[in-house]
Amino acid sequence: MGLFRTLLVLAGVWLALRLFSRARGAPKKDRDAVLPDMVRCEHCGLYLAAHEATRAGGRYFCSPEHAEAGRIP
Ligand SMILES: [Zn+2]
Known part of the structure; x- marks a missing residue:
């Protein structure tokens, strides 16, 4: 036992x-x-989810406006 x-x-x-x-x-x-994966807007530095970000030239932006602004040197 x-x-x-x-x-x-x-x-x-x-x-x-x-x-x-x-x-x-x-x-x-x-x-x-x-x-989600967080990315940084190359123009204003805002952090946002990668799937919500706008991608331009391999870089991330928070909006199409900032993608356009970030493209101009
Ligand atoms: Zn931005």
């Missing part, structure tokens, strides 16, 4: 460690999925 109880305790500890590590790892993974 002593061996059975030891195995039961070990299984409980293993299960608790598994649940704990999963609970600790999950929020970081979710945060990475929610946060």
Whole structure:
């Protein structure tokens, strides 16, 4: 009976460690999925999501107006 109880305790500890590590790892993974890639407007320095930015010549801008303004040297 002593061996059975030891195995039961070990299984409980293993299960608790598994649940704990999963609970600790999950929020970081979710945060990475929610946060989009941030880029900086080359003209005014505003930070915005890459999918919302205007791209011109491999550079990022916050609006088509700033893309036009940034193109002029
Ligand atoms: Zn801008």
